[in-house]
Every structure is written in structure tokens, then in C-alpha cells.
Amino acid sequence: MPMYKIVINDGAGAATRGIKKSHTFTRTVEAKDIAYALVEVWEDIFGESFEETVRDDYGKDLEDLNEDELDDINDFYEDPLFFMEDLDCSSGDPFVEEIYEDGKLIFSYFD
Numbered sequence: 001m002p003m004y005k006i007v008i009n010d011g012a013g014a015a016t017r018g019i020k021k022s023h024t025f026t027r028t029v030e031a032k033d034i035a036y037a038l039v040e041v042w043e044d045i046f047g048e049s050f051e052e053t054v055r056d057d058y059g060k061d062l063e064d065l066n067e068d069e070l071d072d073i074n075d076f077y078e079d080p081l082f083f084m085e086d087l088d089c090s091s092g093d094p095f096v097e098e099i100y101e102d103g104k105l106i107f108s109y110f111d
Contacts, residue, residue: 001030004037005100008044009109011093024097034099034106035080045094081107 005028012023027044031037042050054062058069065073076083087095089109099107 001032002102003028003030004034005098005103006037006041006096007098007100008041009089009095009097011089011091011095034101035077037099038080038084038096045096047094085109 005026007024007026010023010025025044027041029037029040031040038045039050042048042053046053048056051062054065054073058065062073081099084096084099084107087093087109089095095109096107097109098105
């Protein structure tokens, strides 16, 4: 399985002061693909697990979602980098700055 290095920015002043390495931390995980790697570090980014986010967004557990709701979840699994690009670096919330797969840069928020 591939190794993913995910650089997470804490969001503290990212848009106004520029990115400083003191505002980033790295998680390295082994996963079958990038979506599963992001689910592994979800709590580091959003402060809650992927399952808790689903419960907050839909009012029910993942296994209880209907087909339309599951389509939204499947969209994330099919194109997780689109979701990461959609995070707002100026909001003050954490966001994914870079992702490496087996040492190769595959995503950079600022490219």
C-alpha cells in the first residue's frame, strides 16, 4: 500500500501573513488510496472523525444514509483532492496544504 504524507496547516493567519512552517504539521499514513488516507487524518483537519462529520451533516450514521446522501460521500471518495481544494485557507480553519504519495507531491493547495 502507498504511504501518504499529508501536510496540514493550522489555518492561523495563513492568508494574511503567509504560510510559515510553524503553522504546519505532518501526518504520514499507509492507505489503499488518497481518500482513505484523508479519512485517517480527518480528525487532525476538522477536529472530529469522518463518522462524526457525517453524523453532524446528515443527522444519522454513515450506515443509515440513503442513496442520495451516499452519493455525496461517494463523490468525496471518487475525487478527494477536489474536496481539499475547496477548503478555505483564509477562514482560520485547518486545511491540507500538501499531499505526497510515496514521496511524490500529488497535491499542493497553492498551485
